[in-house]
Amino acid sequence: MGAGHAHRLYRRGDSxxxxxPPHTKLAAVLGFVLVVVTTPREAVWAFALYAALLAGxxxxxxxxxxxxxxxxxxxxxxxxFAVLMPFVVPGESTTVLGxxxxxxxxxxxxxxxxxxxxxxxxxxxxAATTELRDLVLGLQRLGLPSLLVQIxxxxxxxxxxxxxxxxxxxxARRSRxxxxxxxxxxxxxxxxxxxxxxxxxxxxxxxxxxxxxxxxTGTMPLLDERxxxxxxxxxxxxxxxxxxxxxxxxxLG
Amino acid sequence: xxxxxSLDVRGLAYxxxxxxxxxxxxxxxxxxxxxxxLLGPNGAGKTTLVLHLNGILTAGAGTVTVAGLPVxxxxxxxxxRKVGIVFQDPDDQLFMPTVREDVAFGPAAAGLRGAxxxxxxxxxxxxxxxxxxxxxxxxxxxxxQRRRVAVATVLAGEPEILVLDEPSSNLxxxxxxxxxxxxxSLDVTVLMVTHDLPYAxxxxxxxxILSEGVxxxxxxxxxxxxxxxxxxxxxxxxxxxxxxxxVA
Numbered sequence: 178m179g180a181g182h183a184h185r186l187y188r189r190g191d192s193x194x195x196x197x198p199p200h201t202k203l204a205a206v207l208g209f210v211l212v213v214v215t216t217p218r219e220a221v222w223a224f225a226l227y228a229a230l231l232a233g234x235x236x237x238x239x240x241x242x243x244x245x246x247x248x249x250x251x252x253x254x255x256x257x258f259a260v261l262m263p264f265v266v267p268g269e270s271t272t273v274l275g276x277x278x279x280x281x282x283x284x285x286x287x288x289x290x291x292x293x294x295x296x297x298x299x300x301x302x303x304a305a306t307t308e309l310r311d312l313v314l315g316l317q318r319l320g321l322p323s324l325l326v327q328i329x330x331x332x333x334x335x336x337x338x339x340x341x342x343x344x345x346x347x348x349a350r351r352s353r354x355x356x357x358x359x360x361x362x363x364x365x366x367x368x369x370x371x372x373x374x375x376x377x378x379x380x381x382x383x384x385x386x387x388x389x390x391x392x393x394t395g396t397m398p399l400l401d402e403r404x405x406x407x408x409x410x411x412x413x414x415x416x417x418x419x420x421x422x423x424x425x426x427x428x429l430g
Numbered sequence: 431x432x433x434x435x436s437l438d439v440r441g442l443a444y445x446x447x448x449x450x451x452x453x454x455x456x457x458x459x460x461x462x463x464x465x466x467x468l469l470g471p472n473g474a475g476k477t478t479l480v481l482h483l484n485g486i487l488t489a490g491a492g493t494v495t496v497a498g499l500p501v502x503x504x505x506x507x508x509x510x511r512k513v514g515i516v517f518q519d520p521d522d523q524l525f526m527p528t529v530r531e532d533v534a535f536g537p538a539a540a541g542l543r544g545a546x547x548x549x550x551x552x553x554x555x556x557x558x559x560x561x562x563x564x565x566x567x568x569x570x571x572x573x574x575q576r577r578r579v580a581v582a583t584v585l586a587g588e589p590e591i592l593v594l595d596e597p598s599s600n601l602x603x604x605x606x607x608x609x610x611x612x613x614x615s616l617d618v619t620v621l622m623v624t625h626d627l628p629y630a631x632x633x634x635x636x637x638x639i640l641s642e643g644v645x646x647x648x649x650x651x652x653x654x655x656x657x658x659x660x661x662x663x664x665x666x667x668x669x670x671x672x673x674x675x676x677v678a
Contacts, residue, residue, distance in 0.1 A: 310527045333527050337569045383522040390484055390515045391536040391583065392507055398538030 186248065186304035193412065194238035194306045198405040199315030201413035206303045208417030210296045212424045218288040220427030224295065230419055231298050240305045248301045252293055259289040299416075309333055323396050330397070331384075339377055346373065434498040435459045436591045436619035437483065441492035443643075444478055452478040454643035455492065460591065465613070465620040467630035467651060470640035471665035476623045479640060480593055483621075484513040497590045511540060514584025518595045520576035524568035529560065529579050532568065536587040554586035555579070558612050574605025578612060591619040598626040627655055627668055631677060639664050 194202075209227075216223050235245055266282030307315070310333060317326045346369050357366055385393075405413075437460040445451040452475040460466055470476050481487040482494055485501045494501040496512050517523045526532035533551045542550060555561045558578040568576055577597065584592060597613070598606050606629070613620060613633055624630055630637055630651055637654045639647040641664040647654055654660065655674040661667065668674070 330527060331525065334525055334568070335521075337567075338521050380522060383517065383519065384525045386481075386486060387515075387517050387523045388525060388535075389486060390510055390513075390517075391587065392510050392539035393535075394507075394539065398535065 186301065187308055188240055188244060188305040190239055190306065192238045192306070194234060194302075197306075197409055197413050198318075198403055199307050199311040200318040201405045201410050202303055202307055203312070203315045203319060205413040205416050206299045208414065209299050209420055212417055212420040213295045214292050216292075216424045216427050218284055218291070220430070221287075221291075223423045223427045224291045226423050227295050227420055228298075230416060231295065231302065234302055234416060238302060238306045240302060244305065245298055245301050248305075249294065249297055252297045255293050256290060259286040259293075262286040262289070327397055335377075335380070335384075338380075339373070342376060343373055433462055435495075436462050436464070436497055437621065438495040439479075439482075439492070440495075442479070442482060442489050442494060443491040444475075444482065444487060445490055446478075452643055453482075456640070456643070456645055458638055458645055458648070460619055460621060463617065463619055464636060465622070465634045467634035467637040468621055468623045468640055469625075469627070469630060469637055469654075469664075469666060470646075474640045474664075475643045476640055477595065480515060480595060480621075480623060483591075483593055484510050484515060507540070511536065511587045512590040513593060514587055514589030514591070515593045516577075516580050516584055516595065516597065518599060520568070520573070520580040523580040523583060524576060527567055528564070529555070529566050529568060529571070530564040532579065533564075533583050533586045536583065540587070550586050554582040557585055557616065558582045559608070572605070574601050574608060577601065577605070578609060581609075581612065585616070585618075589618065591621060592616065594620065594622045594624075596624055596626075597622060598624065598629045627666065627674075628672055628677075631655060631674055639666070641665075 213224075213227055216227075232242075235242065262285045263278040263282035266279045266285055268279050268281040270277050270279050271283075272278070304312075310330075313326060313329045313333065316329070317323070350365070350369065355362070355365060357363075437458070439456055439458045442453055442456040443451070444453040456475075456479060468476055468479070478487065482489055483496070483501070485494075485503075485506055489501075496509055499505050499509060499512070501509050524532045526535055530551055533554050534547055537547055537550050551564070552561060555564055558581050560575060560578050560582060563571060563575065563579070568579065571579065581592070581594075581597075594613075597609060601609065610629070610633055613622075620634070622630065622634055634651050637647075637649065637651040638645050639654065639660070646664055647657075647660055652674050655668060
């Protein structure tokens, strides 16, 4: 839908994955992630196959590997935590390159890393093939409470407006000779943030007025009734359904 | 026997909860298809009056009737559809992620769906010349375009009366003229709240002055703008060099 709101995670395209209704993709990603986290960490081969499945999805969506890998960077803070585990977790230890590492810690790190990476990669693929606006509509179709959907929609609509306002305030500050340098200036920044909050709050009141004036009674009308066909559901759920037997095999095996 | 007026306000008085009284008995009548300017200095109560027209504020005394229907709790949904208010800041008015969804909001809230809804949206956008922008987010439009979309959002409800709050504010001259063309092309009653006196003269044969909470003058726009004593008394000033009589 539309030319706008091309958020940075989105990659314009017209692949079979792009065309799937957003709510089927959301359900597929959720299902896939659940399967992945349920898989015992010792089944290393299963995680390799999950990654292969995701690579298959990326290929169908024509999302290049570099695009996904760069966006995996969001995971780094969690990776830092995982890297610490072999050093701090107590238990049986082993020596790698002369460094003593804990075996449960290594398994714990692997667990966080493998499952986290697969989850993030699946989400990156979802975001790359689905417009922000459609994601919100998808959540609405999946039954997310209307209030949360409305909050998310307004965030999309007014994010730019408020960022603009923030930028104008910053220009105004600097035009009067203010440069934030260090702690002594935090007071000014805090006051600006407060002013921005009040402005946004007042805008909220005006927006509400405009909504009420046009017949708003508490719920947003759902405009895009795009029910998914059986084939579309099958297409989307192919990912978690392909992952499920691997998980079961690992659990039983 | 004349037809039912689009808007009839009788003895409207209102005081804000903090005790500040803004309106002291406003009387006005707008016939069907009239275009009327509501003039007045800052703080005269113009916005307060506007918010009474669709029942956002409830009169302390007096009545507001829209096309024969009294404004009140009973007919609120119908009243809000009949009175289309275009607020001053289009970023307040356009709250949906895309132009199309925004224009569809009112009719969809009234229960319209599917092809009928699409047709209403397309027609409203065509009336303001914004048909090709349906799928754009409002933030990516120029200010003048956003204002015209804001007009479309209320036109989509087929209102009895269009109320515009400072329609020409912040518009460059070309956008200002484009909006004037749009407003002239509409077959709908218009109440235009404005400080832009040349714009009032251009678009509205009749003007009202709201001053200190009452209607202080009601007459042909040209006569009102030419009455220097009246204008001065109500803090209204023409732009430098503008002579109402000299404009055709």
